[in-house]
Amino acid sequence: MVTARYVLTVVTVALGASTQFYTYGVINPSQELLEEWINRTYYHRNGYGMSSMTLSVYWSFVVSSVAIGAFVGSLLTRRLAETCGRRNGLIANGIVNVFGALFEGIAKGTKSPELLILGRFILGANMGLTSGLVPMYLMEITPVRYRGAAGTVHQVAVAFSDWFSLLLGLPAVLGGEHLWPLAVAFPGLPALLLCIILPLCPESPRYTLISLGKRQEAYKAVRALVGEKHAKATFDSLIKEAALTPENANTSVSDLFRRKSLRTPLLISVGVMIAQQFTGCTAVFAYSTDMFIKAKLSKETARWSTLGIGIAYFLCACPSPYLIERLGRRFLSLFQLTGCLIALIMLSVFTWLQNDFGQEWASYGSIFALVAYMCVYGVGSPIPWLITGELFSQEYRSAAVTMSTFVAWFWAFVISTSYLPFQQLVGVSFSYLPFIIGLVLSIIFMAFLLPETKNKSIExxxxxxxxxxxxxxxxxxxxxxxxxxxxxxxxxxxxxxxxxxxxxxxxxxxxxxxxxxxxxx
CATH class of the missing domain: 1.20.5 (Single alpha-helices involved in coiled-coils or other helix-helix interfaces)
Incomplete structure (x- = not known):
């Protein structure tokens, strides 16, 4: 039912845009090396180095600069999606990405940690836009029966980029003292390829028909995506959706709050994003190497363990396109949250036994808990990014995606900035307590409000x-x-x-x- 051109479009978007989440985790295995470089640069400038607490706060800012950029970028999602279109918005985003990667790549040569932060901020803005534009674009170019699977492609690509960043970030690969600029600048390459290939792919037929009102161009896009045989039936369903959309609808985020029928979908969209942040994914992706070291593993073992949990995340995210259509969004979401809750409780207990009672075997329990965490997280990770696009009709979709992605990245910023200082304040084992409490509340919320949207049209x-x-x-x-x-x-x-x-x-x-x-x- 889909064409080779559709497959090319999905692969290009997944590898050129979704994999930009690589930026978030690439500095994880090289944290100690980069902290030494930052402190050494600071010493050459000022004649003295940073204190341990100052360096910890500075490093938290380096990590969270991606999240700051991401929630700034997420605010631009609606404007870019409606002004440029879904496809062209991704192309423009890719061009900016190349410059962000360049800034990161020259940071070491110019002895400027500020350029590293600026580059990560720009790539973060790219991630914020990507997290809204990609699921929206993929959902709008995909037939209903494959919509859930297509929506999860984004998160599978994110999972791939996560473990790949952990691999390239290892000191034994590209994360060493001399090669780490290549590791952090790598996202510029897939972004450049996206800018070359995506112009050959069709724009979203829904956007072309409903937002631009161009019937012939929309039909051509449909035909390019599903083939001549299925084009008419698919196009007729778009006409029906267009009938639900007021002409010249000019919506904003404020409309989501004013209209009663939109408040519940908005609450669900925002709720699933907050619930995913309560899993602690942001802290795990950014600080897993540090978590393993605090669990008394050697630095080398901690780095390879971080790579191991990244691979586990990717492998468990791979079957999610099948599972999400087989089991449904609601079941997988509740399964993910419950599994993450159990894994974090285990991690907290094992870390407590290791640090407070000297039980060396508990360090291996921490590895097991984090691997289990990544497995259950990976299975349900696509759902928050998919569900928003399914709950809103065309004229409200970009505004809703803007709102939900902003909330997601705002919480990612809060967590990535505060986790390390909070960990130093209360200790490693108790640093997971806010996530555990948040997950309990999230499970209750999901059980009562999250609907099942499997095999249902937007209408x-x-x-x-x-x-x-x-x-x-x-x-x-x-x-x-x-x-x-x-x-x-x-x-x-x-x-x-x-x-x-x-x-x-x-x-x-x-x-x-x-x-x-x-x-x-």
Whole structure:
């Protein structure tokens, strides 16, 4: 049902954009070496080195500069997606990425840790945009039956880039004293290839038809993606979705809060992102080598153990495209959160036994706990990035993705900045306690609110939330006015409630008022 051009598009986006998450973990195995370089540079400038606490805070800022850039970039997702389009937005993002990689690559030669931070900030902004644009683009170019699998491709590529960054970041590979600039600048290469290949791939048909109103171009894009045989049926489903979209809809993030029917989907979208941050993934990806060293492993063993958990993460993320369609989003999400909760409790206990009671065998228990953590995290990791695009119709999708990715990267910044100082304050074993508490709350939240969207079209999901909002509002009106209002007045109030909770404007009349959807300008 899909064409070779569709496959080329997905592979190009996955390898050229999704793998940019490489930047987050590449400095993990080389933390000690880079800290020495920063301190040495500081000494040459000032005549004295940094204190242990100052260096720890500075290193936290080096790590978190990616997250700072990412939540800045996430705020630009909607504007770039609607102004440039999904595909062209990714191309523009790739061009900026090349410059960020260049800054990182010349940091050592110019003796400037500030350039390293600037480069990581730029690549972080790239990651923030990528985390919104890629799932949106992949979901919009993919037929319904493959939508969940396509949405997980992004996270599988992220998992690949994570372990690959841990491999290249090893001192024995490219993370040594002389070669680490090559390791940190590597993301510029796939970004450059994306900028060359992606212009040959089609723009999102949904964006072309619904946002631009260009019917013929949208049909050509559909045909390029699914082939002539399935093009008409696929295009007809886009026409139906276009009918739900008010003409010239100009939405913003504030609309998500104003419309009652959008508040629950927004709460779910933001909730799943916060829940994933409560797994502690940001801290593990950034500081796993340090965690192993604090668990009394040797530095060399800690580095290879970090690579091992990265590989475990990737291998367990690989079957997620199949599992997410087989088992559903809701089950996998609850499985992931519960598994991470158990693994973090185990990690906390093993670290406590090792540090406070000198039980050397517990260090191997810490390795087992982190491997188990990565396995269960990998299985459900794509869901937060996938679910937002499924809960909103076209005119609200980019705003919703902007909001959810901003929340994700804001929490990533908070965690990556505060974890190391917090760990020094309370000790390693107790540093996992906030994540454990957060996971308990997240599991309760997901169990009550997260819907199952497997095998449902965007139109069906949108209508379910609209009906749910209308039912709640109608019941509220009935209870409030039943004993004080006449029947005609009660009927009028219920009709007004229906209009107020219709989060998609005059969608029912849209088919007769959308000439831009049926012909090109």
């Amino acid at each position: 069906e999901i949108v209508n379910e939330f609209r009906s749910r909002s209308r039912t709640i509002s109608r019941n509220f009106v009935v209870r409030r006015h039943l004993n004080t209002t006449t029947q005609p007045e009660l009927t009028r109030l219920m009709e007004e409630s229906d209009e107020e909770t219709n989060g998609y404007g005059a969608a029912e009349s849209a088919p007769t008022n959308r000439p831009s959807v049926t012909q090109d300008d």
